[in-house]
Amino acid sequence: MPPGGFEPPTARSSAGRSPAELRRRAIVIIYAGGLRFNAGEYSMVVRVLIQPISWFSPELLWRVEDILANMFDGASFIVSSDVILPPLTSFNWLRRQYYSPLILKYVYEKTYDIIMNEHIYVICLGDIDAYSDNLNFVFGEAAPSLNVACVYTRRLKIPGQTQYIPRDLYLDRIIKEIIHEWGHLLGLTHCTNKRCVMSFSNSVIDVDEKTPFFCEKCRNILLHRYGIVQRNILD
Ligand SMILES: [Zn+2]
Ligand SMILES: [Zn+2]
Structure with a gap:
Protein backbone atom coordinates (compact mmCIF):
# COMPACT_ATOMS: atom_id res chain seq x y z
CA MET A 1 0.00 0.00 0.00
CA PRO A 2 1.49 3.43 -0.92
CA PRO A 3 2.19 6.04 1.79
CA GLY A 4 -0.92 7.63 3.24
CA GLY A 5 -2.97 4.49 2.69
CA PHE A 6 -3.99 5.46 -0.82
CA GLU A 7 -4.25 2.56 -3.18
CA PRO A 8 -4.41 3.35 -6.89
CA PRO A 9 -7.71 2.33 -8.55
CA THR A 10 -5.95 -0.04 -10.93
CA ALA A 11 -4.49 -2.06 -8.05
CA ARG A 12 -7.81 -2.13 -6.21
CA SER A 13 -9.83 -3.18 -9.23
CA SER A 14 -7.91 -6.39 -9.74
CA ALA A 15 -7.06 -7.22 -6.13
CA GLY A 16 -8.87 -10.14 -4.61
CA ARG A 17 -10.41 -11.33 -7.84
CA SER A 18 -10.01 -14.90 -8.92
CA PRO A 19 -8.43 -15.66 -12.31
CA ALA A 20 -11.83 -16.89 -13.52
CA GLU A 21 -13.43 -13.63 -12.49
CA LEU A 22 -10.74 -11.59 -14.22
CA ARG A 23 -11.19 -13.73 -17.33
CA ARG A 24 -14.93 -13.09 -17.32
CA ARG A 25 -14.32 -9.36 -17.08
CA ALA A 26 -11.84 -9.54 -19.94
CA ILE A 27 -14.29 -11.44 -22.14
CA VAL A 28 -16.97 -8.83 -21.66
CA ILE A 29 -14.64 -5.91 -22.19
CA ILE A 30 -13.27 -7.49 -25.36
CA TYR A 31 -16.70 -8.38 -26.69
CA ALA A 32 -18.11 -5.01 -25.76
CA GLY A 33 -16.00 -3.18 -28.32
CA GLY A 34 -18.29 -0.25 -28.96
CA LEU A 35 -20.27 -0.68 -25.76
CA ARG A 36 -20.10 2.11 -23.27
CA PHE A 37 -19.96 0.07 -20.08
CA ASN A 38 -17.93 -2.34 -18.10
CA ALA A 39 -20.33 -5.16 -17.28
CA GLY A 40 -18.16 -6.20 -14.34
CA GLU A 41 -19.48 -3.26 -12.36
CA TYR A 42 -23.12 -4.44 -12.41
CA SER A 43 -22.92 -7.77 -10.66
CA MET A 44 -26.05 -7.23 -8.54
CA VAL A 45 -28.51 -6.38 -11.28
CA VAL A 46 -30.06 -8.27 -14.16
CA ARG A 47 -28.23 -7.23 -17.32
CA VAL A 48 -29.92 -6.80 -20.65
CA LEU A 49 -28.12 -6.19 -23.92
CA SER A 57 -31.07 5.72 -36.12
CA PRO A 58 -28.70 6.39 -33.20
CA GLU A 59 -31.31 8.74 -31.75
CA LEU A 60 -33.94 5.99 -31.61
CA LEU A 61 -31.52 3.53 -29.99
CA TRP A 62 -30.46 6.13 -27.46
CA ARG A 63 -34.08 6.77 -26.53
CA VAL A 64 -34.79 3.05 -26.19
CA GLU A 65 -31.84 2.67 -23.82
CA ASP A 66 -32.76 5.78 -21.85
CA ILE A 67 -36.42 4.82 -21.41
CA LEU A 68 -35.63 1.26 -20.29
CA ALA A 69 -32.79 2.32 -18.00
CA ASN A 70 -35.10 4.75 -16.21
CA MET A 71 -38.03 2.36 -15.97
CA PHE A 72 -36.56 -0.40 -13.79
CA ASP A 73 -34.64 -0.85 -10.57
CA SER A 80 -24.84 -2.43 -28.41
CA SER A 81 -23.37 -0.08 -30.97
CA ASP A 82 -22.47 -3.08 -33.11
CA VAL A 83 -24.95 -4.64 -35.52
CA ILE A 84 -25.21 -8.42 -35.87
CA LEU A 85 -26.79 -8.97 -39.26
CA PRO A 86 -29.08 -12.01 -39.49
CA PRO A 87 -27.72 -14.77 -41.74
CA LEU A 88 -29.19 -14.93 -45.24
CA THR A 89 -30.02 -18.57 -44.55
CA SER A 90 -32.72 -17.28 -42.20
CA PHE A 91 -34.42 -15.41 -45.08
CA ASN A 92 -37.25 -17.22 -46.81
CA TRP A 93 -37.29 -15.89 -50.40
CA LEU A 94 -40.80 -17.18 -51.14
CA ARG A 95 -42.36 -15.54 -48.11
CA ARG A 96 -39.94 -12.60 -48.18
CA GLN A 97 -39.68 -12.94 -44.41
CA TYR A 98 -37.01 -14.02 -41.98
CA TYR A 99 -37.43 -17.24 -40.01
CA SER A 100 -37.19 -16.11 -36.40
CA PRO A 101 -35.95 -19.35 -34.71
CA LEU A 102 -32.84 -19.34 -36.93
CA ILE A 103 -32.05 -15.73 -35.98
CA LEU A 104 -32.40 -16.55 -32.27
CA LYS A 105 -30.01 -19.48 -32.62
CA TYR A 106 -27.52 -17.43 -34.68
CA VAL A 107 -27.42 -14.55 -32.18
CA TYR A 108 -27.10 -17.03 -29.33
CA GLU A 109 -24.00 -18.50 -30.97
CA LYS A 110 -22.56 -15.02 -31.62
CA THR A 111 -23.07 -13.88 -28.02
CA TYR A 112 -22.50 -17.24 -26.32
CA ASP A 113 -19.50 -16.06 -24.27
CA ILE A 114 -21.25 -13.16 -22.60
CA ILE A 115 -24.48 -15.06 -22.06
CA MET A 116 -22.64 -17.93 -20.37
CA ASN A 117 -20.12 -15.93 -18.40
CA GLU A 118 -22.04 -12.82 -17.49
CA HIS A 119 -25.67 -14.00 -17.38
CA ILE A 120 -26.75 -11.33 -19.78
CA TYR A 121 -30.10 -11.44 -21.51
CA VAL A 122 -29.83 -10.50 -25.18
CA ILE A 123 -32.80 -8.87 -26.90
CA CYS A 124 -32.33 -8.31 -30.62
CA LEU A 125 -33.98 -5.42 -32.39
CA GLY A 126 -34.49 -5.69 -36.14
CA ASP A 127 -36.36 -3.55 -38.64
CA ILE A 128 -37.33 -6.70 -40.53
CA ASP A 129 -40.42 -8.89 -40.95
CA ALA A 130 -40.17 -12.35 -39.40
CA TYR A 131 -42.30 -15.45 -38.93
CA SER A 132 -42.13 -18.50 -36.75
CA ASP A 133 -43.57 -22.00 -36.61
CA ASN A 134 -47.36 -21.83 -37.14
CA LEU A 135 -47.35 -18.02 -37.08
CA ASN A 136 -47.67 -15.84 -40.21
CA PHE A 137 -45.61 -13.18 -38.55
CA VAL A 138 -44.27 -12.32 -35.11
CA PHE A 139 -43.64 -8.98 -33.46
CA GLY A 140 -41.10 -10.80 -31.37
CA GLU A 141 -40.03 -14.19 -30.12
CA ALA A 142 -38.18 -15.33 -27.02
CA THR A 153 -40.22 -3.74 -35.78
CA ARG A 154 -41.20 -3.74 -39.46
CA ARG A 155 -44.88 -4.41 -38.73
CA LEU A 156 -44.94 -2.06 -35.78
CA LYS A 157 -44.88 0.69 -38.41
CA ILE A 158 -48.09 -0.51 -40.13
CA PRO A 159 -51.35 0.23 -38.27
CA GLY A 160 -54.04 -1.77 -40.07
CA GLN A 161 -53.99 -0.12 -43.48
CA THR A 162 -51.74 2.79 -44.31
CA GLN A 163 -51.44 5.93 -42.31
CA TYR A 164 -48.69 8.08 -40.98
CA ILE A 165 -47.19 6.76 -37.75
CA PRO A 166 -45.90 9.38 -35.36
CA ARG A 167 -42.37 8.60 -34.29
CA ASP A 168 -43.30 8.37 -30.62
CA LEU A 169 -45.97 5.75 -31.29
CA TYR A 170 -43.39 3.59 -33.09
CA LEU A 171 -41.04 4.04 -30.14
CA ASP A 172 -43.82 3.16 -27.65
CA ARG A 173 -44.53 -0.05 -29.55
CA ILE A 174 -40.86 -1.00 -29.65
CA ILE A 175 -40.53 -0.44 -25.90
CA LYS A 176 -43.62 -2.54 -25.15
CA GLU A 177 -42.41 -5.41 -27.31
CA ILE A 178 -38.91 -5.36 -25.81
CA ILE A 179 -40.36 -5.50 -22.28
CA HIS A 180 -42.79 -8.24 -23.37
CA GLU A 181 -40.05 -10.48 -24.78
CA TRP A 182 -37.80 -9.77 -21.80
CA GLY A 183 -40.69 -10.88 -19.56
CA HIS A 184 -40.69 -14.21 -21.42
CA LEU A 185 -36.93 -14.55 -20.90
CA LEU A 186 -37.54 -14.02 -17.18
CA GLY A 187 -40.07 -16.85 -17.17
CA LEU A 188 -43.37 -14.97 -17.51
CA THR A 189 -46.12 -16.37 -19.72
CA HIS A 190 -48.94 -14.47 -21.44
CA CYS A 191 -51.17 -12.54 -19.07
CA THR A 192 -54.95 -12.24 -19.26
CA ASN A 193 -54.86 -8.62 -18.09
CA LYS A 194 -55.26 -6.72 -21.39
CA ARG A 195 -53.36 -3.70 -20.10
CA CYS A 196 -50.42 -5.76 -18.81
CA VAL A 197 -47.36 -5.70 -21.07
CA MET A 198 -47.39 -9.52 -20.98
CA SER A 199 -50.77 -9.60 -22.74
CA PHE A 200 -50.49 -11.36 -26.13
CA SER A 201 -50.64 -9.08 -29.18
CA ASN A 202 -52.09 -10.36 -32.42
CA SER A 203 -52.06 -6.96 -34.12
CA VAL A 204 -50.69 -3.46 -33.63
CA ILE A 205 -54.11 -2.54 -32.22
CA ASP A 206 -53.44 -5.01 -29.39
CA VAL A 207 -49.95 -3.55 -28.94
CA ASP A 208 -51.43 -0.07 -28.65
CA GLU A 209 -54.08 -1.22 -26.18
CA LYS A 210 -51.62 -2.66 -23.70
CA THR A 211 -49.30 -0.55 -21.59
CA PRO A 212 -45.53 -0.93 -21.12
CA PHE A 213 -46.22 -1.92 -17.51
CA PHE A 214 -46.45 -5.27 -15.75
CA CYS A 215 -49.67 -5.95 -13.81
CA GLU A 216 -49.51 -6.67 -10.10
CA LYS A 217 -49.37 -10.46 -10.58
CA CYS A 218 -46.50 -10.30 -13.10
CA ARG A 219 -44.77 -7.60 -11.03
CA ASN A 220 -44.75 -9.81 -7.96
CA ILE A 221 -43.10 -12.66 -9.87
CA LEU A 222 -40.29 -10.39 -11.10
CA LEU A 223 -39.78 -8.91 -7.65
CA HIS A 224 -39.57 -12.25 -5.86
CA ARG A 225 -37.49 -14.07 -8.47
CA TYR A 226 -35.11 -11.30 -9.52
CA GLY A 227 -35.59 -8.26 -7.29
CA ILE A 228 -36.69 -6.27 -10.33
CA VAL A 229 -39.00 -3.32 -9.68
CA GLN A 230 -40.75 -1.31 -12.39
CA ARG A 231 -40.88 2.29 -11.29
CA ASN A 232 -44.21 3.29 -12.85
CA ILE A 233 -47.05 0.88 -12.32
CA LEU A 234 -50.55 0.20 -13.63
CA ASP A 235 -53.23 2.00 -11.62
ZN1 LIG B 1 -45.48 -13.23 -25.91
ZN1 LIG C 1 -49.63 -9.44 -16.12
Whole structure:
Protein backbone atom coordinates (compact mmCIF):
# COMPACT_ATOMS: atom_id res chain seq x y z
CA MET A 1 0.00 0.00 0.00
CA PRO A 2 1.49 3.43 -0.92
CA PRO A 3 2.19 6.04 1.79
CA GLY A 4 -0.92 7.63 3.24
CA GLY A 5 -2.97 4.49 2.69
CA PHE A 6 -3.99 5.46 -0.82
CA GLU A 7 -4.25 2.56 -3.18
CA PRO A 8 -4.41 3.35 -6.89
CA PRO A 9 -7.71 2.33 -8.55
CA THR A 10 -5.95 -0.04 -10.93
CA ALA A 11 -4.49 -2.06 -8.05
CA ARG A 12 -7.81 -2.13 -6.21
CA SER A 13 -9.83 -3.18 -9.23
CA SER A 14 -7.91 -6.39 -9.74
CA ALA A 15 -7.06 -7.22 -6.13
CA GLY A 16 -8.87 -10.14 -4.61
CA ARG A 17 -10.41 -11.33 -7.84
CA SER A 18 -10.01 -14.90 -8.92
CA PRO A 19 -8.43 -15.66 -12.31
CA ALA A 20 -11.83 -16.89 -13.52
CA GLU A 21 -13.43 -13.63 -12.49
CA LEU A 22 -10.74 -11.59 -14.22
CA ARG A 23 -11.19 -13.73 -17.33
CA ARG A 24 -14.93 -13.09 -17.32
CA ARG A 25 -14.32 -9.36 -17.08
CA ALA A 26 -11.84 -9.54 -19.94
CA ILE A 27 -14.29 -11.44 -22.14
CA VAL A 28 -16.97 -8.83 -21.66
CA ILE A 29 -14.64 -5.91 -22.19
CA ILE A 30 -13.27 -7.49 -25.36
CA TYR A 31 -16.70 -8.38 -26.69
CA ALA A 32 -18.11 -5.01 -25.76
CA GLY A 33 -16.00 -3.18 -28.32
CA GLY A 34 -18.29 -0.25 -28.96
CA LEU A 35 -20.27 -0.68 -25.76
CA ARG A 36 -20.10 2.11 -23.27
CA PHE A 37 -19.96 0.07 -20.08
CA ASN A 38 -17.93 -2.34 -18.10
CA ALA A 39 -20.33 -5.16 -17.28
CA GLY A 40 -18.16 -6.20 -14.34
CA GLU A 41 -19.48 -3.26 -12.36
CA TYR A 42 -23.12 -4.44 -12.41
CA SER A 43 -22.92 -7.77 -10.66
CA MET A 44 -26.05 -7.23 -8.54
CA VAL A 45 -28.51 -6.38 -11.28
CA VAL A 46 -30.06 -8.27 -14.16
CA ARG A 47 -28.23 -7.23 -17.32
CA VAL A 48 -29.92 -6.80 -20.65
CA LEU A 49 -28.12 -6.19 -23.92
CA ILE A 50 -30.27 -4.67 -26.67
CA GLN A 51 -28.62 -5.96 -29.84
CA PRO A 52 -29.51 -4.29 -33.17
CA ILE A 53 -29.74 -6.76 -36.05
CA SER A 54 -30.45 -4.03 -38.61
CA TRP A 55 -29.74 -0.33 -38.90
CA PHE A 56 -31.62 2.03 -36.59
CA SER A 57 -31.07 5.72 -36.12
CA PRO A 58 -28.70 6.39 -33.20
CA GLU A 59 -31.31 8.74 -31.75
CA LEU A 60 -33.94 5.99 -31.61
CA LEU A 61 -31.52 3.53 -29.99
CA TRP A 62 -30.46 6.13 -27.46
CA ARG A 63 -34.08 6.77 -26.53
CA VAL A 64 -34.79 3.05 -26.19
CA GLU A 65 -31.84 2.67 -23.82
CA ASP A 66 -32.76 5.78 -21.85
CA ILE A 67 -36.42 4.82 -21.41
CA LEU A 68 -35.63 1.26 -20.29
CA ALA A 69 -32.79 2.32 -18.00
CA ASN A 70 -35.10 4.75 -16.21
CA MET A 71 -38.03 2.36 -15.97
CA PHE A 72 -36.56 -0.40 -13.79
CA ASP A 73 -34.64 -0.85 -10.57
CA GLY A 74 -32.59 -4.03 -10.39
CA ALA A 75 -31.98 -4.21 -14.13
CA SER A 76 -29.38 -2.58 -16.34
CA PHE A 77 -29.96 -1.99 -20.05
CA ILE A 78 -27.38 -1.22 -22.67
CA VAL A 79 -27.69 -0.91 -26.44
CA SER A 80 -24.84 -2.43 -28.41
CA SER A 81 -23.37 -0.08 -30.97
CA ASP A 82 -22.47 -3.08 -33.11
CA VAL A 83 -24.95 -4.64 -35.52
CA ILE A 84 -25.21 -8.42 -35.87
CA LEU A 85 -26.79 -8.97 -39.26
CA PRO A 86 -29.08 -12.01 -39.49
CA PRO A 87 -27.72 -14.77 -41.74
CA LEU A 88 -29.19 -14.93 -45.24
CA THR A 89 -30.02 -18.57 -44.55
CA SER A 90 -32.72 -17.28 -42.20
CA PHE A 91 -34.42 -15.41 -45.08
CA ASN A 92 -37.25 -17.22 -46.81
CA TRP A 93 -37.29 -15.89 -50.40
CA LEU A 94 -40.80 -17.18 -51.14
CA ARG A 95 -42.36 -15.54 -48.11
CA ARG A 96 -39.94 -12.60 -48.18
CA GLN A 97 -39.68 -12.94 -44.41
CA TYR A 98 -37.01 -14.02 -41.98
CA TYR A 99 -37.43 -17.24 -40.01
CA SER A 100 -37.19 -16.11 -36.40
CA PRO A 101 -35.95 -19.35 -34.71
CA LEU A 102 -32.84 -19.34 -36.93
CA ILE A 103 -32.05 -15.73 -35.98
CA LEU A 104 -32.40 -16.55 -32.27
CA LYS A 105 -30.01 -19.48 -32.62
CA TYR A 106 -27.52 -17.43 -34.68
CA VAL A 107 -27.42 -14.55 -32.18
CA TYR A 108 -27.10 -17.03 -29.33
CA GLU A 109 -24.00 -18.50 -30.97
CA LYS A 110 -22.56 -15.02 -31.62
CA THR A 111 -23.07 -13.88 -28.02
CA TYR A 112 -22.50 -17.24 -26.32
CA ASP A 113 -19.50 -16.06 -24.27
CA ILE A 114 -21.25 -13.16 -22.60
CA ILE A 115 -24.48 -15.06 -22.06
CA MET A 116 -22.64 -17.93 -20.37
CA ASN A 117 -20.12 -15.93 -18.40
CA GLU A 118 -22.04 -12.82 -17.49
CA HIS A 119 -25.67 -14.00 -17.38
CA ILE A 120 -26.75 -11.33 -19.78
CA TYR A 121 -30.10 -11.44 -21.51
CA VAL A 122 -29.83 -10.50 -25.18
CA ILE A 123 -32.80 -8.87 -26.90
CA CYS A 124 -32.33 -8.31 -30.62
CA LEU A 125 -33.98 -5.42 -32.39
CA GLY A 126 -34.49 -5.69 -36.14
CA ASP A 127 -36.36 -3.55 -38.64
CA ILE A 128 -37.33 -6.70 -40.53
CA ASP A 129 -40.42 -8.89 -40.95
CA ALA A 130 -40.17 -12.35 -39.40
CA TYR A 131 -42.30 -15.45 -38.93
CA SER A 132 -42.13 -18.50 -36.75
CA ASP A 133 -43.57 -22.00 -36.61
CA ASN A 134 -47.36 -21.83 -37.14
CA LEU A 135 -47.35 -18.02 -37.08
CA ASN A 136 -47.67 -15.84 -40.21
CA PHE A 137 -45.61 -13.18 -38.55
CA VAL A 138 -44.27 -12.32 -35.11
CA PHE A 139 -43.64 -8.98 -33.46
CA GLY A 140 -41.10 -10.80 -31.37
CA GLU A 141 -40.03 -14.19 -30.12
CA ALA A 142 -38.18 -15.33 -27.02
CA ALA A 143 -36.05 -18.41 -26.43
CA PRO A 144 -35.75 -18.53 -22.61
CA SER A 145 -33.47 -21.58 -22.79
CA LEU A 146 -30.99 -19.50 -24.83
CA ASN A 147 -31.44 -16.19 -22.93
CA VAL A 148 -32.07 -14.60 -26.34
CA ALA A 149 -35.15 -12.86 -27.69
CA CYS A 150 -35.89 -10.80 -30.80
CA VAL A 151 -38.22 -7.91 -31.50
CA TYR A 152 -39.10 -7.29 -35.16
CA THR A 153 -40.22 -3.74 -35.78
CA ARG A 154 -41.20 -3.74 -39.46
CA ARG A 155 -44.88 -4.41 -38.73
CA LEU A 156 -44.94 -2.06 -35.78
CA LYS A 157 -44.88 0.69 -38.41
CA ILE A 158 -48.09 -0.51 -40.13
CA PRO A 159 -51.35 0.23 -38.27
CA GLY A 160 -54.04 -1.77 -40.07
CA GLN A 161 -53.99 -0.12 -43.48
CA THR A 162 -51.74 2.79 -44.31
CA GLN A 163 -51.44 5.93 -42.31
CA TYR A 164 -48.69 8.08 -40.98
CA ILE A 165 -47.19 6.76 -37.75
CA PRO A 166 -45.90 9.38 -35.36
CA ARG A 167 -42.37 8.60 -34.29
CA ASP A 168 -43.30 8.37 -30.62
CA LEU A 169 -45.97 5.75 -31.29
CA TYR A 170 -43.39 3.59 -33.09
CA LEU A 171 -41.04 4.04 -30.14
CA ASP A 172 -43.82 3.16 -27.65
CA ARG A 173 -44.53 -0.05 -29.55
CA ILE A 174 -40.86 -1.00 -29.65
CA ILE A 175 -40.53 -0.44 -25.90
CA LYS A 176 -43.62 -2.54 -25.15
CA GLU A 177 -42.41 -5.41 -27.31
CA ILE A 178 -38.91 -5.36 -25.81
CA ILE A 179 -40.36 -5.50 -22.28
CA HIS A 180 -42.79 -8.24 -23.37
CA GLU A 181 -40.05 -10.48 -24.78
CA TRP A 182 -37.80 -9.77 -21.80
CA GLY A 183 -40.69 -10.88 -19.56
CA HIS A 184 -40.69 -14.21 -21.42
CA LEU A 185 -36.93 -14.55 -20.90
CA LEU A 186 -37.54 -14.02 -17.18
CA GLY A 187 -40.07 -16.85 -17.17
CA LEU A 188 -43.37 -14.97 -17.51
CA THR A 189 -46.12 -16.37 -19.72
CA HIS A 190 -48.94 -14.47 -21.44
CA CYS A 191 -51.17 -12.54 -19.07
CA THR A 192 -54.95 -12.24 -19.26
CA ASN A 193 -54.86 -8.62 -18.09
CA LYS A 194 -55.26 -6.72 -21.39
CA ARG A 195 -53.36 -3.70 -20.10
CA CYS A 196 -50.42 -5.76 -18.81
CA VAL A 197 -47.36 -5.70 -21.07
CA MET A 198 -47.39 -9.52 -20.98
CA SER A 199 -50.77 -9.60 -22.74
CA PHE A 200 -50.49 -11.36 -26.13
CA SER A 201 -50.64 -9.08 -29.18
CA ASN A 202 -52.09 -10.36 -32.42
CA SER A 203 -52.06 -6.96 -34.12
CA VAL A 204 -50.69 -3.46 -33.63
CA ILE A 205 -54.11 -2.54 -32.22
CA ASP A 206 -53.44 -5.01 -29.39
CA VAL A 207 -49.95 -3.55 -28.94
CA ASP A 208 -51.43 -0.07 -28.65
CA GLU A 209 -54.08 -1.22 -26.18
CA LYS A 210 -51.62 -2.66 -23.70
CA THR A 211 -49.30 -0.55 -21.59
CA PRO A 212 -45.53 -0.93 -21.12
CA PHE A 213 -46.22 -1.92 -17.51
CA PHE A 214 -46.45 -5.27 -15.75
CA CYS A 215 -49.67 -5.95 -13.81
CA GLU A 216 -49.51 -6.67 -10.10
CA LYS A 217 -49.37 -10.46 -10.58
CA CYS A 218 -46.50 -10.30 -13.10
CA ARG A 219 -44.77 -7.60 -11.03
CA ASN A 220 -44.75 -9.81 -7.96
CA ILE A 221 -43.10 -12.66 -9.87
CA LEU A 222 -40.29 -10.39 -11.10
CA LEU A 223 -39.78 -8.91 -7.65
CA HIS A 224 -39.57 -12.25 -5.86
CA ARG A 225 -37.49 -14.07 -8.47
CA TYR A 226 -35.11 -11.30 -9.52
CA GLY A 227 -35.59 -8.26 -7.29
CA ILE A 228 -36.69 -6.27 -10.33
CA VAL A 229 -39.00 -3.32 -9.68
CA GLN A 230 -40.75 -1.31 -12.39
CA ARG A 231 -40.88 2.29 -11.29
CA ASN A 232 -44.21 3.29 -12.85
CA ILE A 233 -47.05 0.88 -12.32
CA LEU A 234 -50.55 0.20 -13.63
CA ASP A 235 -53.23 2.00 -11.62
ZN1 LIG B 1 -45.48 -13.23 -25.91
ZN1 LIG C 1 -49.63 -9.44 -16.12
